[in-house]
Amino acid sequence: MLLSKDEIIKAEVLQEAGKLFRHFGLNKTTMEDIARAVGKGKSTLYYYYKSKEEIFDAVMKHEKDAIFKRIQDAVALQPTATAKMEAYVRVKFNEISKISVLYQAVVREVQNCNEIERNIRKGFDSVETDIVKSILQYGLVTGEFSRLKQSELDLLAFTLVSSQRGVEIAAILGNRLGELEAQIDWYMEVLFNGIKNL
Amino acid sequence: MLLSKDEIIKAEVLQEAGKLFRHFGLNKTTMEDIARAVGKGKSTLYYYYKSKEEIFDAVMKHEKDAIFKRIQDAVALQPTATAKMEAYVRVKFNEISKISVLYQAVVREVQNCNEIERNIRKGFDSVETDIVKSILQYGLVTGEFSRLKQSELDLLAFTLVSSQRGVEIAAILGNRLGELEAQIDWYMEVLFNGIKNL
DNA sequence: ATTTAGAACAAAATGGCTATTTGTTCAAAA
DNA sequence: TTTTGAACAAATAGCCATTTTGTTCTAAAT
Structure with a gap:
């Protein structure tokens, strides 16, 4: 057989736990809930997984693997690096978007946490978007950005600021400020010339 | 006089509160701490600010305004839109980097919150970086990205993934999934051709 | 009239306690 | 090998008393 009995049950636990996490999030889903859904005693779960966190991680890994399998497949179909990159970006955003809706209970849990961060960020976002917009506007007037339309400025500016x-955030929260400067050089290179000119 | 007495004291409160927030963060700084630092009774603070949150917001706004004044100045010096954009990006990253070190107590408060988010993100980051790296690698081999060096792949890939x-995140946590698709079109346009070709 | 602060109030945080729930371990049974 | 009930530990929830903190108010000082 392809899957050992052991692996079948592990997968079943994963599947049921996934359903529960989607409905109720990480915190409100108990080991008993999962055990009941699988039809076993909750101590049995520990025969297959070391902890609740390991189950959650496994569920996430499962989703992640599925997503990145689909991405890899899409990427593999394309002949050139730029085409591969396009496939990657498009499929990935699409997949992430879908999974964030699927696991909205988990998204809520994350959202509820950081009041402080969200307030600070909102303030910065709006000012930065204004600045970027004004720069784009300037380039539109001088003719530097000739193909740009007035109506597109807002979304483009917000997208650039978000990126x-x-x-x-990756640098600050990941304690990687040391690498930030080099990263900015790369960011600038791509921002100006695009990866086609790498 | 330029500043009314009222405004002078408001500014002094801001300054002292800023020091305290930098040292102790938002939560561990009390109104009494601030009042003591200013040399007034804590009830007096409410003559100048409606609440503690308003003080914190004002401190952040003050920093933000200073930062974006410096950005605007740098931007204004440049003649072209692309040069302005470069000035914006460089100065902004630099300022954000500095302020995140200055207010590291606040950064800590934010960091401590989201265990879940950070774990999920870390998993995705590493897989995505691998994929992007492999695409860049491919382009390097085929000669599409001729100027790219092997040793640069990691940082560039991580930078692209972070952006x-x-x-x-802006779309998901800001409940703007509806706009995401249009944003991706813009992201792709810039990623491939750079803003110079807008 | 403007500015201040003490006293008072309300809301939130803290600590200690108990009870409950939940996560985890383990030995014994199936 | 797999399962489970019982037991244990850790986290949570409720409750009260206490303290701290945030906020309001009134009266005094300027």
């Missing part, structure tokens, strides 16, 4: 925020 | 994460 920068991602780089910042 | 995408920023766009995702």
